[in-house]
Amino acid sequence: MQRVIVIGLDGGTLDLMQPWMDDNSLPNFNKMRKQGSYGYLRSTTPCYSAPAWVSIVTGSNPGKHGIYDFFRTDCFAQKNLISSRYRKKPAIWNLLTEAERKSIVVNVPGTYPPEEINGVIITCLLTPSFESNFTYPKEIKNDLTDNKLGKYELEQIAVDDIPKYLTAKYAPEKLSNQINMITTSHATVTMHLMERLNWDFTMVVFRGTDDVQHLLWDRKDLILSCYKKADEYIGKIMNKYPDALFIVVSDHGFGKADKYFYINNALYNAGYIKTTSDPTRNFNTILTLFFNKTSKFLFYIFPMQKIVRSKLGKKLIMSTVISSNIDFSKTIAVYHSICSRGIRINLKDKYEFGIVENKNYDKIRNEIIDFLENIRDPETGEKIVKKIYKYEEIYGKNAVNDPLDIIFDLKEEYGAQELIQPLPGIEAIFKNYGHNLPIVSKPGFYDWIGDHRPNGIIFMYGDNIQSNNRIEASVIDIVPTILSAMDIPISNDIDGRVIEEAFIKKPKIRRINNDIKKKQLLTEAELKKIKKLKLR
Ligand SMILES: [Zn+2]
Numbered sequence: 408m409q410r411v412i413v414i415g416l417d418g419g420t421l422d423l424m425q426p427w428m429d430d431n432s433l434p435n436f437n438k439m440r441k442q443g444s445y446g447y448l449r450s451t452t453p454c455y456s457a458p459a460w461v462s463i464v465t466g467s468n469p470g471k472h473g474i475y476d477f478f479r480t481d482c483f484a485q486k487n488l489i490s491s492r493y494r495k496k497p498a499i500w501n502l503l504t505e506a507e508r509k510s511i512v513v514n515v516p517g518t519y520p521p522e523e524i525n526g527v528i529i530t531c532l533l534t535p536s537f538e539s540n541f542t543y544p545k546e547i548k549n550d551l552t553d554n555k556l557g558k559y560e561l562e563q564i565a566v567d568d569i570p571k572y573l574t575a576k577y578a579p580e581k582l583s584n585q586i587n588m589i590t591t592s593h594a595t596v597t598m599h600l601m602e603r604l605n606w607d608f609t610m611v612v613f614r615g616t617d618d619v620q621h622l623l624w625d626r627k628d629l630i631l632s633c634y635k636k637a638d639e640y641i642g643k644i645m646n647k648y649p650d651a652l653f654i655v656v657s658d659h660g661f662g663k664a665d666k667y668f669y670i671n672n673a674l675y676n677a678g679y680i681k682t683t684s685d686p687t688r689n690f691n692t693i694l695t696l697f698f699n700k701t702s703k704f705l706f707y708i709f710p711m712q713k714i715v716r717s718k719l720g721k722k723l724i725m726s727t728v729i730s731s732n733i734d735f736s737k738t739i740a741v742y743h744s745i746c747s748r749g750i751r752i753n754l755k756d757k758y759e760f761g762i763v764e765n766k767n768y769d770k771i772r773n774e775i776i777d778f779l780e781n782i783r784d785p786e787t788g789e790k791i792v793k794k795i796y797k798y799e800e801i802y803g804k805n806a807v808n809d810p811l812d813i814i815f816d817l818k819e820e821y822g823a824q825e826l827i828q829p830l831p832g833i834e835a836i837f838k839n840y841g842h843n844l845p846i847v848s849k850p851g852f853y854d855w856i857g858d859h860r861p862n863g864i865i866f867m868y869g870d871n872i873q874s875n876n877r878i879e880a881s882v883i884d885i886v887p888t889i890l891s892a893m894d895i896p897i898s899n900d901i902d903g904r905v906i907e908e909a910f911i912k913k914p915k916i917r918r919i920n921n922d923i924k925k926k927q928l929l930t931e932a933e934l935k936k937i938k939k940l941k942l943r
Pocket residue numbers: 418456617618621859
């Protein structure tokens with residue numbers, strides 16, 4: 408029986424890896440490239456981790472699995488994180504459970520809370536805290552210690568960002584060391600589980616490459632050290648399980664972010680967004696600017712991670728991330744979140760303080776699309792937005808979980824910012840912007856200097872894989888490829904195709920007509936709660 412190992416390298420890009428494979432800085436990737444098949448793996452639209460990883464593990468487009476962002480898109484004016492329960496399609500570990508195969512799943516984005524499967528799940532960065540149940544079976548958590556499975560490093564979204572930003576700024580080497588320590592932790596726990604269980608499928612994601620590229624894009628030496636750490640563990644696992652089929656993937660590629668487009672500033676200037684107070688004078692703006700100025704001092708004086716992970720710290724950070732001074736009862740449309748690349752229209756029938764009549768939906772949506780299309784960078788006079796879609800054009804009319812109304816891609820050099828505020832610099836407080844907030848800036852204190860690109864990576868390696876073979880695939884092709892390699896039929900409802908051209912002896916592809924439903928994991932009470940979600 409073919410065993411399969413999937414290793415994720417968040418944000419892995421061939422642009423950086425090609426020269427590092429050429430000079431053998433990444434010997435195991437180089438080996439996979441020469442003795443296996445490799446190439447680009449196309450990401451989702453938008454090319455961000457939440458939709459892309461979920462497409463990788465379901466074989467479905469976001470319109471079917473319903474994950475478009477780290478934040479749920481069915482709540483307006485509230486920021487609720489997505490979870491495994493919110494996903495509408497079965498993941499590979501659900502399908503394998505049904506086929507009576509055993510899985511080990513470690514650190515895959517979107518797996519919290521862990522589902523009951525045939526095997527083990529240890530969840531990822533959307534886990535609220537170490538106190539929560541983040542393993543299945545529950546008891547495994549007690550074994551995540553040095554003398555048993557290994558200590559498990561749990562990252563926490565948003566909360567861990569500030570210490571990471573500050574470390575990147577003031578002690579970049581320390582950041583890459585921390586990232587390598589996290590990779591070691593996740594690899595060690597995974598390898599110990601592989602030794603102890605009779606598994607058929609193992610998947611682990613190394614997330615650190617994404618962080619280091621976002622924050623330290625100009626320090627290629629430190630980025631290389633993080634790729635090397637992943638390469639080292641991939642080599643160890645390859646040597647230990649020579650009979651397995653290896654698939655190494657990334658959720659998207661990476662590149663430089665030169666400038667930032669403040670989308671909500673643009674919507675504010677045009678009158679689509681109203682605020683409760685002058686955005687240049689509100690508490691969050693002042694706090695943010697003050698923090699920029701004092702951050703170096705804070706970094707050296709305080710144990711940042713301890714403070715931000717404390718109950719009070721978490722509360723303060725999450726409320727700053729989430730709150731803005733948007734007056735939703737007067738706002739027509741808003742850019743949803745930093746990674747959403749999408750705009751929500753405030754429909755009267757849908758939201759508590761909605762103001763746009765249903766009959767005006769098309770008119771307003773077309774008007775905003777026109778507006779976006781014609782926004783120009785004041786510095787260059789060039790357009791900023793590359794392509795704009797109505798949600799149904801990419802996700803389909805029946806897309807689940809309420810996707811955002813307008814989705815768009817920016818030109819490659821631009822990152823996106825959701826804050827409504829003057830641009831970085833304390834002097835902003837003393838300037839009167841009136842109704843003309845700047846819309847483009849160089850990366851500010853909280854902006855990444857590297858950002859995502861649509862082309863990720865795929866490497867396939869094993870006895871039955873063609874050597875020295877260039878391939879091209881999409882994130883939705885991974886699940887059908889795994890299933891057919893394991894001789895399991897593929898539901899017709901799965902969107903992707905089998906990457907046949909990578910195999911020497913082509914796997915038998917069996918398509919079946921049943922739409923395997925994901926077990927409905929939400930309780931009645933939870934469903935009720937979601938329906939009742941209200942604006943702040
Ligand atoms: Zn990222």
